[in-house]
Amino acid sequence: MTGSVEQHVSQPYKYGWSTDVESDLVPAGLNEAIIRLISEKKLEPEWLLQWRLSAYRNWLKMKEPTWANVKYEPIDYQAVHYYAAPKKQKKLESLDEVDPKVLETFSKLGIPLEEQKRLAGVAVDAVFDSVSVATTFKAKLAEHGVIFLPFSEAVREHPKLVRKYLGSVVPATDNFFAALNSAVFTDGSFVYVPEGVRCPMELSTYFRINAASTGQFERTLIIAEEGAYVSYLEGCSAPMRDQNQLHAAVVELVALSDGEIKYSTVQNWYPGDENGKGGIYNFVTKRGDCRGRNSKISWTQVETGSAITWKYPSCLLTGDNSIGEFYSVAVTNNHQQADTGTKMIHIGKNTRSTIVSKGISAGKSQNTYRGQVKIMKNAQGARNFSQCDSMLIGDKCGAHTFPYIDVRNSSAIMEHEATTSKIGEDQIFYCQQRGISAEDAVSMIVNGFCKEVFRELPMEFAVEAQNLLGISLEGSVG
């Protein structure tokens, strides 16, 4: 049985190929000249360059955080290429002009950019290395006044909006990785939903790191004006490479009065091989500000990839009666390490937050939930419900839970539940004795464990997430 546990754990990564397109790569290393170069390549205005430079100068004074429950060799930030783009870049008017090899990559990933035109459904922005390759459905969205653009285009076309909101949720000096991102971010998505508009389709961005030794530093900014609604999904993957690759993204969400943003992530960055070699370092800052009354921000994440995950999608519940939600499934296998969770900061009155975290550890992995719920002094009538469940598969992995609760208003109602369960030989054999194969048993138990999170995902992605989970854990129990 132990033999087949090993066998199952060593399931290969399905998205590990790389695409042979010439890259326009800036020299490795980080200094002001590189930042100027990136800004210049992106035809950016002076204020943004200055913003980047100031972030960089702050970053130089900052220390990499060490409090997370993850271990890795020191990162040489001078060895990273901070900008890579498929070459022969020109302004693209339609998908037909995109390098067919890049399109092939996305279709291998199951993102049918071309199909998108026919299927009424999801509008996709695809970011390949550092550059946004194609944004579909631009016209249809424009009819509703919805702006969905690659970040660099938004800077050019809507500078006022970008300038108003950029860094307003995650300041450039927020933390080490956010500062780094602010200095060197390359592309990402920008979404603006005007007052009273319900975005007519799911918006989706697909991120892919292709070039070797590059970092990907995307920046996403989503604004829901008063009474607006948008549901947004991001997916990601990367080729298998022996070197660790750095991914330090920043996502900022702003919901104004009665506005609602639903942000879903299916993260499948390359996790490294079965010996822990290679894989993406995923150091991401995601934060939403429920700035207006009755606003709502909901994070749903399914994290299956990355060698290391350091990620805490958070909500600032600034407006009265605002609602923050965090639904998470984090799966680690082999030597993966995840330190992930959320922060719910209750500032306004009658603010409510819900946290449902499901951690699944298999192989020799370490899976940590780290969450903070903070009730500020003026947050009269705040409520939080937290549920942190861990599941262990096999006996060489670890699950850890670090909930921080800080209540400064005595009217707050806090609930916290936590469970730990295990899929071991006994459970599998029990299922098998009832006619259910080992693989079906794992999938059934894991999906049962995660169902509260999966049902928060948009339908089409819930199916994808379930499949992904199946692949990640295939064979993790014999």
Added chain:
Amino acid sequence: MLEIRNLHAGVDGVEILKGIDLTINAGEVHAIMGPNGSGKSTLAQVLAGHPAYGVSEGSVVYEGRNLLELEPEERACAGVFMAFQYPVEIHGITNAYFLRAAVNAKRRCQDLEELDPIDFMEVLEQKLDVIGWTDSLMERPVNHGFSGGEKKRNEILQMAVLEPKLAVLDETDSGLDIDALKAVAEAVNTLRRPDNASLVVTHYQRLLNFIVPDFVHVLARGRIAKSGGKELAHELESKGYDWIKEPAGVV
């Protein structure tokens, strides 16, 4: 239905069963008794295909097939059922969902259409009627938070729904009070048919007051030391196991 010949088996390289011979025909109920450590549960686990147990010698033929070559789930689909001595808890899945998954796994093997939740509930209710139970456990996670009696009852309910040809009851009586014991035994008796068979593994004779066996076998030191009719169980009850150990080797 089942022919066990010279079966040697053990766990972690330690031989526990040292040459078991046993034939079970359709319609029969066999009881396996014996002191602690005699190999009763090992026999049950080997028949169900627990991966921790290795067979070093001998054969087990079930309905003309080599049972030992089949995966546990293949054995289950072929009609071998084991009621666990220690039923396993599974979080996050309701009892109803689990049982339906089991029924559908079996139906797939038989090329039957899978049951949807509504059809399944009908089947379940029929079975509950047959064994005269009402159900209160279906929406709870599998065995999670169940009392000892509820767990054992749940095993028998699964057995009723899955309709095995060969049911192996591994110490189903352990941890049951007399009322629960009666209820379980009555259910097992109701499910008895000319075309199925049971192997009841037990330490105590009292279960056999309710499930009356056709044959009783006494296991000692990994072998069947004595076989007889139901009266053998009563003899054991009054004399204990010690007198059996003496003529070990007599089959």
